[in-house]
Amino acid sequence: TQTTWVYELAEPTSTYLITLQIGRYESIRLPKSPVPMSAALPQRLIRNFEYDFGRQPQMMQLFIRLFGPYPLSSGYSVVVTDDDLEIPLEAQGVSIFGANHCDGRRSAERLIAHEMAHQWFGNSVTVRRWRDIWLHEGFACYAEWLWAEESGWRTADQLAAHNLQKLRNLPQNLLLADPGPEDMFDDRVYKRGALTLHALRRAIGDANFFALLRDWTTRYRHSTAVTDDFTGLAANYTDQSLRGLWTAWLYTTELPAL
Ligand SMILES: [Zn+2]
Known part of the structure; x- marks a missing residue:
């Protein structure tokens, strides 16, 4: 049978x-x-x-x-x-x-x-190329911080400061926008990715930031995306230029200040 x-x-x-x-x-x-x-x-x-x-x-x-x-x-x-x-x-x-x-x-x-x-981030909105893996891991890591804040353990601000300090003690030779196959799942991709989102949240404010995240998951639902899709969409949520922020966090190996 x-x-x-x-x-x-x-x-x-x-x-x-x-x-x-x-x-x-x-x-x-x-x-x-x-x-x-x-x-x-x-x-x-x-x-x-x-x-x-x-x-x-x-x-x-x-x-x-x-x-x-x-x-x-x-x-x-x-x-x-x-x-x-x-x-x-x-x-x-x-x-x-x-x-x-x-x-x-x-x-x-x-x-x-x-x-x-x-x-949401990875399974529904999936990277088209592995080099954009921060769109999965940075976002999932930031979700950890959001839950920490909601549950009253630590604020996202506290976790950002703590993790930035930890990253400063590690080699600053990782390009978040293209970490390469060896470092794709390096913990620095996770933490720097989350820090990038926190820097963005600070720059455009909570209301815009979370509206952007919902727009992102709606527009690219069950679809693939690349980093430029995210930075392009983010531009709709602020009048200021975000170019400096993206250059510092995504396209430079040295760590910027928050
Ligand atoms: Zn993950």
Whole structure:
């Protein structure tokens, strides 16, 4: 006897975002979420999960408010594997975490926010060329800071100052607009990308900044984009020239001041 399983995704999906997760998992649904949310995880981790991932519905609510509607009709799931994973990973409509990210101390909440934000930045709006990877990782990292602010842990301002200081102690030989294949997922791409967005937010103000993000996710929904698309769109949200800001943050290796 033979069983054929058919999986269907309603929205356009990049091939790198397809994943198949198989394990001895329990399936649970998360209550009180603005979009359907579920999880698949080993029975032994359910207790930790309910605490560690318990604020995902609020996170989802915040991101919908700031980034626009959740891009997928099928909801959002997380898988927690029985093994530890070095880092979690996003896929289409699902994020995969390791057992170590479910330790009962909420120590991975930053990463939970990061992976969820990829559903907008990376999965729905996808880079056309890998050199523009900051459009995924810088944005997802900035979403971590936005959640930190919302949850009352740290303000985005505090996290920006802290991370800028940390970057100053690292080699300043990375070009954010084209980090090269070796440094594509270097942590400096994440942090400098987030700092670039924070600098932009300061320059154009909160109302314009978040309107721009929603315009970005709407205009390039289920589509691909490059850095010039973002800087071009940003120009609609201010009367001042942003050229100096982009040159300093994207096209120069040395770190500017915030
Ligand atoms: Zn990421």
